[in-house]
Amino acid sequence: xxxxxxxxxxxxxxxxxxxxxxxxxxxxxxxxxxxxxxxxxxxxxxxxxxxxxxxxxxxxxxxxxxxxxxxxxxxxxxxxxxxxxxxxxxxxxxxxxxxxxxxxxxxxxxxxxxxxxxxxxxxxxxxxxxxxxxxxxxxxxxxxxxxxxxxxxxxxxxxxxxxxxxxxxxxxxxxxxxxxxxxxxxxxxxxxxxxxxxxxxxxxxxxxxxxxxxxxxxxxxxxxxxxxxxxxxxxxxxxxxxxxxxxxxxxxxxxxxxxxxxxxxxxxxxxxxxxxxxxxxxxxxxxxxxxxxxxxxxxxxxxxxx
Amino acid sequence: xxxxxxxxxxxxxxxxxxxxxxxxxxxxxxxxxxxxxxxxxxxxxxxxxxxxxxxxxxxxxxxxxxxxxxxxxxxxxxxxxxxxxxxxxxxxxxxxxxxxxxxxxxxxxxxxxxxxxxxxxxxxxxxxxxxxxxxxxxxxxxxxxxxxxxxxxxxxxxxxxxxxxxxxxxxxxxxxxxxxxxxxxxxxxxxxxxxxxxxxxxxxxxxxxxxxxxxxxxxxxxxxxxxxxxxxxxxxxxxxxxxxxxxxxxxxxxxxxxxxxxxxxxxxxxxxxxxxxxxxxxxxxxxxxxxxxxxxxxxxxxxxxxxxxxxxxxxxxxxxxxxxxxxxxxxxxxxxxxxxxxxxxxxxxxxxxxxxxxxxxxxxxxxxxxxxxxxxxxxxxxxxxxxxxxxxxxxxxxxxxxxxxxxxxxxxxxxxxxxxxxxxxxxxxxxxxxxxxxxxxxxxxxxxxxxxxxxxxxxxxxxxxxxxxxxxxxxxxxxxxxxxxxxxxxxxxxxxxxxxxxxxxxxxxx
Numbered sequence: 184x185x186x187x188x189x190x191x192x193x194x195x196x197x198x199x200x201x202x203x204x205x206x207x208x209x210x211x212x213x214x215x216x217x218x219x220x221x222x223x224x225x226x227x228x229x230x231x232x233x234x235x236x237x238x239x240x241x242x243x244x245x246x247x248x249x250x251x252x253x254x255x256x257x258x259x260x261x262x263x264x265x266x267x268x269x270x271x272x273x274x275x276x277x278x279x280x281x282x283x284x285x286x287x288x289x290x291x292x293x294x295x296x297x298x299x300x301x302x303x304x305x306x307x308x309x310x311x312x313x314x315x316x317x318x319x320x321x322x323x324x325x326x327x328x329x330x331x332x333x334x335x336x337x338x339x340x341x342x343x344x345x346x347x348x349x350x351x352x353x354x355x356x357x358x359x360x361x362x363x364x365x366x367x368x369x370x371x372x373x374x375x376x377x378x379x380x381x382x383x384x385x386x387x388x389x390x391x392x393x394x395x396x397x398x399x400x401x402x403x404x405x406x407x408x409x410x411x412x413x414x415x416x417x418x419x420x421x422x423x424x425x426x427x428x429x430x431x432x433x434x435x436x437x438x439x440x441x442x443x444x445x446x447x448x449x450x451x452x453x454x455x456x457x458x459x460x461x462x463x464x465x466x467x468x469x470x471x472x473x474x475x476x477x478x479x480x481x482x483x484x485x486x487x488x489x
Numbered sequence: 490x491x492x493x494x495x496x497x498x499x500x501x502x503x504x505x506x507x508x509x510x511x512x513x514x515x516x517x518x519x520x521x522x523x524x525x526x527x528x529x530x531x532x533x534x535x536x537x538x539x540x541x542x543x544x545x546x547x548x549x550x551x552x553x554x555x556x557x558x559x560x561x562x563x564x565x566x567x568x569x570x571x572x573x574x575x576x577x578x579x580x581x582x583x584x585x586x587x588x589x590x591x592x593x594x595x596x597x598x599x600x601x602x603x604x605x606x607x608x609x610x611x612x613x614x615x616x617x618x619x620x621x622x623x624x625x626x627x628x629x630x631x632x633x634x635x636x637x638x639x640x641x642x643x644x645x646x647x648x649x650x651x652x653x654x655x656x657x658x659x660x661x662x663x664x665x666x667x668x669x670x671x672x673x674x675x676x677x678x679x680x681x682x683x684x685x686x687x688x689x690x691x692x693x694x695x696x697x698x699x700x701x702x703x704x705x706x707x708x709x710x711x712x713x714x715x716x717x718x719x720x721x722x723x724x725x726x727x728x729x730x731x732x733x734x735x736x737x738x739x740x741x742x743x744x745x746x747x748x749x750x751x752x753x754x755x756x757x758x759x760x761x762x763x764x765x766x767x768x769x770x771x772x773x774x775x776x777x778x779x780x781x782x783x784x785x786x787x788x789x790x791x792x793x794x795x796x797x798x799x800x801x802x803x804x805x806x807x808x809x810x811x812x813x814x815x816x817x818x819x820x821x822x823x824x825x826x827x828x829x830x831x832x833x834x835x836x837x838x839x840x841x842x843x844x845x846x847x848x849x850x851x852x853x854x855x856x857x858x859x860x861x862x863x864x865x866x867x868x869x870x871x872x873x874x875x876x877x878x879x880x881x882x883x884x885x886x887x888x889x890x891x892x893x894x895x896x897x898x899x900x901x902x903x904x905x906x907x908x909x910x911x912x913x914x915x916x917x918x919x920x921x922x923x924x925x926x927x928x929x930x931x932x933x934x935x936x937x938x939x940x941x942x943x944x945x946x947x948x949x950x951x952x953x954x955x956x957x958x959x960x961x962x963x964x965x966x967x968x969x970x971x972x973x974x975x976x977x978x979x980x981x982x983x984x985x986x987x988x989x990x991x992x993x994x995x996x997x998x999x
Contacts (some may be wrong), residue, residue: 349597352584356592360582365545366579367593369561438676 188447191320194464195446198324199439200432201331202397206231207332208431209389210413211420212341213379214381217263217429218417219345220378221358221371225281227386228410229288230259234390236296238474239401243304248395250328251304255391262288263383263457267376277486285410286334292403298366299401307396320446328396337385341424354378356483385409408461417465417473437463490679493518493553493650495540502535508557509535510546511706517650517699518989522676522683523712524697528692528726528926532706533686537652540684541566541573553650564568567595572648573918574639576655576686578953580627586638587623593642613645618671630782633664633991640668643873644681653685654785655664657692659785662954662987669696688726702726740776740942742962747811749946750771750915755805757795765791767970769805773946775914778937780961780978781950784990788970789950790831793919794946797828799836810916822855825914825945833904844883845874847892848907881906882932898929905936913940934960954986968992 210227217224223231231277233253266284270277310332313325338463345351357364357371364371393403416434420426443457495517502510510532517523527533536604539546542560549558551560554568566573580589591597591606607623612621620639627635634658643651653672659663673696676683687693690819693700694714694773701711702725705821709725743802751772759765766788773779783789794800796807798816807814809824820826830836833874874888881902883895892900901921908916918937922930937960941947950967951957957964957978964981966974966989974989 280880344589347601347603349599349601352588352592352597352601355584356581360579360581362575362577363579363581363589366563366573366575368595432902480583483581 189404190441190475192421192447194321194324194375196436196439197444199244200436202328202435203438204386204435205328205331205334205397206389206392207413207416207434208331208338209392210386211416211431212424212426213263213385213389214336214413214417215382215387215420215422215424216341216354217379217382218422219482220375221268221361221482222267222375222377222379222416223265223281223412223486224263224284224382225278225414226262226284226288227382227413228406228408229285229292230262230383230386230408231289231390231393232292233262234259235385235394235405236292236299236390236401237339238391239304239385239394239418240299241297241353242391242395243299243302247307248305248307250305251395252388252391254295254389256389259383259390260380261383263386264380267379267384269304271372271376273483274426280427286312286318289403289406304395306399307392309396319365320350327439328392330392330396334425334431338424338428345424358484361484369450378419386413412460412464415467416486418481419467422482424429425479434460434463490519491649492676492682493517494519494555495571495650495682496552496555497536498539498550498552500536500539500546501531502539502544502547502553509706510539512549512707513703513706515701515708515711517682517684519682520676522673522681522685522696523699524693524720525684525686525703526688526693526700526726527703528688531703533703533727534654534855535706537573537684537686537705538653540572542650543573543678555834564595567646570647570649571652572643572646572650572656572926573652574636576658578639579633579888580642582628582639583626585624585626586621586641587626590623590645595646595647610645614641615646618668618674618782619643630788632659632816633661633668636660636664636668640672644675648681650682650684653683655686655688657687657689660785661991662983663991664694665692672696687705690722693722694719721837722813735778739938742774742777744774746775748970749775749810749918751806751811752796753806754809755790755792755795755807757804758802758803759791764803765970766795769967769970769972771965771972773915773948775944775946776941777963778941778947778949778961780964781948781956781967781972782954782957782964782990783950783952783967783988785952787967787990789919789952789967791919791968791970792951793828793830796917797830825912827851827908827913827916829901829904829908829909829916829918831897831920834893834897834900837904837908838892838900841891842879842896843889844892844903845871845888847903848874848877848888851907851911863900865869877906877910878903898925901925901929901933905933907968909936909940913943913945916940916945916947919946920952922953922956954990958983966990 210231214224224239237258238251238255241254242248262284266280269275270280306329307330309326309328310324311322313322316322345355353369354374357369357374361371363386393405412434416430417427420430437459440459441453445453498514500510500513525533538544540551540560540924542563542565545561550557552608558569585608590610591601606720611621621634621638628639630686657666660668672683675681685697692756698712700714700717702709702722704726753770755766755769756764757766771794781789790799795802809826814820834840853865860866860867871888878886878888883899884900892903921933927930937947947959958981961978964976964978964986965972966986969992970991
């Protein structure tokens with residue numbers, strides 16, 4: 184009995200890691216891309232919420248959740264480009280503007296999203312990987328959303344692309360040493376604007392996942408800081424896309440501890456366990472950011488590094 | 490011949506009302522090494538930045554192989570086959586050697602075929618007189634290797650004229666000779682022409698064919714190196730003969746007096762948490778200058794910061810006048826510990842505060858500036874500042890100006906004024922004259938010597954061997970965080986010190 188409880192718990196944890204971790208994966212890949220170019224976009228939190236609202240609204244109005252995902256990405260792209268362009272102006276601090284963008288993005292989403300709290304939009308489909316099992320719990324746990332696989336593929340593509348393409352190398356150069364990039368005739372501002380824009384697109388898609396799959400509705404408390412946690416997650420992942428995948432699963436698992444315990448009948452401390460991702464974020468920050476050393480692997484132009 | 494001939498006619502550049510470059514004409518003959526000599530602020534950098542399109546010239550013509558071209562952007566210069574190796578490295582430390590080289594190519598395909606690129610790189614490296622492992626991250630290279638990578642990068646790009654901006658400032662004497670000798674051989678072989686900015690006469694006489702001297706933005710003279718002498722060049726450069734030697738008596742160090750500064754088994758980590766100083770132990774006696782020689786980045790910065798209280802010590806003890814010392818403000822004041830860290834604008838002053846306020850940073854919480862136990866008298870701060878500004882010739886002599894708006898030499902003078910007015914018993918100095926003009930250098934050296942002669946124990950960390958040989962009583966060599974060699978300055982040999990700075994001493998011993 185104890186053993187089956189444990190296996191149910193672990194199964195629920197794994198399923199939860201994937202389910203809760205997917206938006207983390209998208210947002211952290213977006214942030215990773217942005218930071219590789221030497222900028223931090225804290226505004227991804229606002230972009231995530233805007234993406235969630237846009238995705239839900241477009242899915243409801245058009246009837247196609249995939250159109251919703253694209254629209255969410257498009258909204259994220261726009262906000263990301265705004266961040267990229269404004270931070271390219273002289274004496275604009277990317278952290279300060281990122282905080283402004285959090286407020287702007289969430290405010291905009293709340294304002295425009297009021298009408299979409301009640302109606303229900305078509306959801307994103309998932310792939311049943313548990314067909315072989317008779318156990319309904321196994322089957323429901325192995326229902327994995329298509330976006331997760333897209334995210335995994337994206338992590339692999341980014342991992343390769345940062346080394347194997349001109350674009351990836353130029354992005355890393357710009358993020359690592361601006362003077363070198365300029366000496367070689369590259370324009371750091373342009374590269375960063377594009378990277379921030381694409382990063383925003385990914386965060387928007389992450390938002391659409393929140394509203395169109397899990398938890399699967401649009402409301403104002405949807406994101407609960409996941410966009411900000413992604414910044415810690417990228418540091419934890421040492422700016423490597425593949426590590427972002429593992430880190431996203433870890434954060435997802437941390438967020439799934441409460442529901443997984445509930446699945447085996449442990450109901451106490453549900454809200455306490457839901458706080459685990461935040462504790463994890465704090466722990467990551469305390470462990471990795473010490474005053475007497477800089478982070479290894481961090482892009483050299485990052486403002487957190489200087 | 491692949492090498493280019495480059496000519497400028499009437500090159501000029503103005504920043505606001507300041508004429509940085511005034512009608513300079515010079516010719517770099519094809520297949521030669523041409524030295525561009527001048528003090529800081531003479532316009533050397535302005536000229537070459539114009540030549541490579543980094544900051545285009547206002548007036549003047551640029552002729553390449555006797556044809557005139559417009560150079561408005563770096564791309565224009567690259568198209569002509571002109572490349573530049575900057576004084577500060579322009580290779581990305583987070584990328585590998587191969588990635589840095591490949592990125593330098595202008596025609597990089599969207600998808601990089603690493604196999605083909607590697608073959609190209611290794612074929613290229615085979616034809617080069619020095620090699621680097623393409624898979625090493627640049628952050629792991631020594632300064633000399635980075636400099637070689639910069640040069641390899643220019644050659645990989647098929648540049649036919651290479652401009653070197655103070656190429657040897659971060660190299661050991663041996664590395665400098667190797668790199669410059671290589672450039673000269675390539676030039677005489679007809680592969681490239683070289684325009685080299687420097688202020689070291691030795692490099693001009695040993696490696697250059699022609700030399701051009703700039704002063705205050707204007708051309709003073711241009712001739713073959715064989716037709717001139719260092720004395721003549723010095724006079725061209727400064728309008729008078731070089732007078733850097735420190736005047737006055739130099740009383741011997743009294744060996745019976747107890748050490749003022751003792752460091753035992755000091756261990757310090759760098760920013761990455763890696764041990765940067767290993768078991769440093771030394772003593773400095775009153776009335777002695779102990780020099781620490783080494784190439785940049787061998788633990789000098791960490792050592793200085795640990796002694797000044799800017800960095801945590803992992804292990805070891807520091808004693809001043811026999812008592813343990815932790816670099817608290819109280820201890821500094823009571824025991825007369827003062828410092829002149831490198832980059833004084835960053836490490837020893839607050840850029841946005843006025844000169845007067847910066848001059849009071851050591852004394853604002855003491856009488857007479859502190860009144861009634863808590864009030865700070867701005868009047869006394871300004872009076873004190875006026876006196877110090879006059880004594881140390883800080884220009885402009887305005888106590889209310891933010892110190893960040895002063896030139897490097899004047900910031901250093903102001904910091905020196907603050908640190909040397911109180912009774913100095915221990916003085917910790919790091920690269921005090923880096924990037925300063927001759928007048929400031931002479932003045933600062935004289936003040937350090939005066940402090941020594943008044944009985945201060947001076948620890949002088951410097952990357953400039955000439956400075957150490959001139960000022961120090963004893964010289965230690967730091968390499969890779971370890972103090973590997975010690976010699977009395979009077980009997981120190983440049984070549985021997987250089988070998989230890991490069992880490993060669995250990996190899997010879999083992």
